[in-house]
Amino acid sequence: MRSLLLSLVVLVAVFNPAMAGPREDILATYATQAKRADPAFAGFSAKRGEAFYLAERTGGEWSGVSSCTTCHTKDPTKVGRQPDTGKEVDAMAASVSSDRFMKPERTEKWFTRNCKGVLGRECTALEKGDFVTYILSK
């Protein structure tokens, strides 16, 4: 009986999609920050994330890069390209590139670089959470 219970617990842990993994941890951190910035925060939205991803920007530090899509293409499941170096950029979508959003420090490094580069400022926790939610939905 006890071992049956134990295997049930293990099964639930393995198959429960809400189980905390690195991606859930990253989203939880952004959610905490978003809530702190705005107590009315009511969760991330893939739809807002998509609009953010596709938006054309001005004011970024990088000339010639005016949107997330400049390097990542309009379809996150497609391979992109860094325009200055010609290097291929792995598809953003986690369904294609399994290592996306698996390390919080790497995720933060790229948000810091790219938000300054494309938007000319740091992104808010809400924007980051929406972005990750959108990409993970692809």
Add this chain to the structure above:
Amino acid sequence: MQRKWLLGAVILWGGASMAFAEEERMKPVTDPLAKAECSECHMAFPAGFLPAGSWRKIIGDMDHHFGHNAHIEPDSQARILDYYVKNAGSGNGLSSLNPPLRITQLPWYIGHHRYALSAEAKQRVGSLVNCQGCHPKAANGIFEVD
């Protein structure tokens, strides 16, 4: 007699091109941290391509990296710079007061890349910085073209 001459010329030519091919190598980046960080955006360029003064200027200011903010956390930056300085090229014939910042502007580079690329190749490679576009084994330090 004529045939012998021809054979000799072919052997000489073969030997010369082999020697040439052997020269088209440069020790690739061996430091795992340097390799991982640099190759996020482009091939990790071999340290031997530029003298130490160049690397100090380039890696010392990653927040302004050829028009991009490529900020690296200071500890990693210091370790990568240390690797590049220790493995840097001699810089013979290059200004030490004003060290070059672009490999693509070095005289030997220009000399080796003086042939115009076709429109198709330009489109495929995208940028001069994309060594592997034409040199598939560049990341292993092998630059001769098959």
